[in-house]
Amino acid sequence: xxxxxxxxxxxxxxxxxxxxxxxxxxxxxxxxxxxxxxxxxxxxxxxxxxxxxxxxxxxxxxxxxxxxxxxxxxxxxxxxxxxxxxxxxxxxxxxxxxxxxxxxxxxxxxxxxxxxxxxxxxxxxxxxxxxxxxxxxxxxxx
Numbered sequence: 001x002x003x004x005x006x007x008x009x010x011x012x013x014x015x016x017x018x019x020x021x022x023x024x025x026x027x028x029x030x031x032x033x034x035x036x037x038x039x040x041x042x043x044x045x046x047x048x049x050x051x052x053x054x055x056x057x058x059x060x061x062x063x064x065x066x067x068x069x070x071x072x073x074x075x076x077x078x079x080x081x082x083x084x085x086x087x088x089x090x091x092x093x094x095x096x097x098x099x100x101x102x103x104x105x106x107x108x109x110x111x112x113x114x115x116x117x118x119x120x121x122x123x124x125x126x127x128x129x130x131x132x133x134x135x136x137x138x139x140x141x142x
Contacts, residue, residue: 029054030053106125109121
């Protein structure tokens with residue numbers, strides 16, 4: 001009976017089509033790059049947007065066992081969008097540049113046309129969970 005929920009019969013096709021489950025999950029741990037902003041496009045719900053930096057470090061040259069060589073680092077910036085009403089408002093109110101947070105959500109690829117009429121691609125993380133890990137980056141409560 002459960003299997004039937006994932007099977008669709010197509011009258012035009014010669015057989016049955018099994019719909020597979022899939023997953024789009026992202027987990028990021030990093031520091032906020034700028035204070036969040038809240039935007040609202042006419043006729044749509046508001047969204048809180050901020051950037052998150054994640055760092056990757058590795059040793060170059062000598063073997064890692066001998067602890068030789070130079071340490072290299074790469075920072076990757078992620079655009080985070082929060083649409084969920086409660087989470088959106090808390091994130092906007094309390095997250096601040098420099099805060100260490102954990103973000104869980106899904107990755108979204110989109111296109112837009114900039115003010116110079118050039119088509120651009122944007123990769124966004126749609127957050128459905130934000131965990132605050134440090135008080136030092138939180139905005140002061142009023």
